[in-house]
Amino acid sequence: MNLDLLISEIERKESFLCIGLDVDLAKIPTHLLDDDDPIFAFNKSIIDATHHLAVAYKPNIAFYEAYGLAGWNALKKTIEYLNQHHPKLFTIADAKRGDIGNTSSRYAKAFFEDLDFDSITVAPYMGKDSVEPFLQFDNKYTILLALTSNPGASDFQMKEIDGIEMYKQVLTVSKSWIGSENLMYVIGATQAEHLREIRDIVPNSFLLIPGVGAQGGDMGEVCKYGMNDGIGLLINSSRGIIYASKGKDFAEAAAEAAHELQQQMQAILHDR
């Protein structure tokens, strides 16, 4: 999908919520475990209950790979369900891939063509030729890890190269890559104070913001410093929504948790 559609959906739904589908069989309601495909059954219920409140869904691929063939199959059914029933939702394969050029092309083909995701998260460590293969697809987006929400972000991302933090080097250098108009960036919500400077470097890019809620990020702060004229933010919540209840009411509870975040977003959009 193209960004104009994403932005118009944000405005129509008054939401820039992304829901993380990080499915752990130990955490989903036990009655679903009798289903032939409990992972897909869980995802379908969550999507059915929340699709009017969110603009994006983000399965973290690790959770599917952990279940081998069954997990891969559930992932395929989930993205097919999203694309068939909700084609205006933006889909993110949270895969954090990245390899030498001809190998990155393989990952791009797997996630953009075979699975037909709108976007994928990619790690920058291997540089330009590891990312550019992802940027060559029309209306497909590459969400580059810049500043993540975990404690390890301080190990390398916050270290200074020529007086400028590594994550800012990633933002700056990536703007020169071929197809950079298809780049978005991961910026952890726990790092909201850095968003002002980040917006100086990438004023127009969409930012995918994990870490609101469970990891302690503050939505108001993130929006204050991170929002741009085209909104430019996708705020992700995973566990806080999908595991809001472990009972038979899990989907309703997820909708309630999503609605609460959507209401905060609506208020922020009205106050602009």
Add this chain to the structure above:
Amino acid sequence: MNLDLLISEIERKESFLCIGLDVDLAKIPTHLLDDDDPIFAFNKSIIDATHHLAVAYKPNIAFYEAYGLAGWNALKKTIEYLNQHHPKLFTIADAKRGDIGNTSSRYAKAFFEDLDFDSITVAPYMGKDSVEPFLQFDNKYTILLALTSNPGASDFQMKEIDGIEMYKQVLTVSKSWIGSENLMYVIGATQAEHLREIRDIVPNSFLLIPGVGAQGGDMGEVCKYGMNDGIGLLINSSRGIIYASKGKDFAEAAAEAAHELQQQMQAILHDR
């Protein structure tokens, strides 16, 4: 498997060759395409023809993900075949994964437990808590990207932080992580001149060296500067071996190409 076994296999076979199983259906012999599972049929033939010449096999996971469920199934059959028939071979999932802690645990479980690989390649960008979950498994190894063989290595890895290149920071910092005795490192063969300094930082670690051959790295240089008392090197070749012929003699041609590299390694081991 443990490192003592790997080292004794290197000495017994007089080889520290790793064969990269990067299977592309457009490049394998066409007669295999009639097989129910051409990817596995290809891998099995390559393994059968070369297992006495190599000590490690490294499927790059991208090539399997690109074929969706069929690819994932072929990967599973390949690792099962290696573990059942050649349990003394060291197996590497070239996956370049890395995510926040609880998610990295998922990847570790997928590759170390479900698929039962001996090791996995991991990207360092997200820091300590993204890597440590991989280090908590006995007799399982995490091969951290340090200095890669592609041109993009110069974008970030070679940049200096406090006067020290990023890849050296990765080597140094990672030594303090819990479970660091299970770390190995990826060092591209195209960067052989850096191996002397690398050995000053990680004298005892195994290094996985891609880029000999197709990408232009020189084996003699790599061994001169990179070898330690326990050998400490796994030199990978992928395309140069598995695509040595596209005819019905592909397995014999692969064995010949592998034998040529093994002979070079034997000579180097004798000259020590």
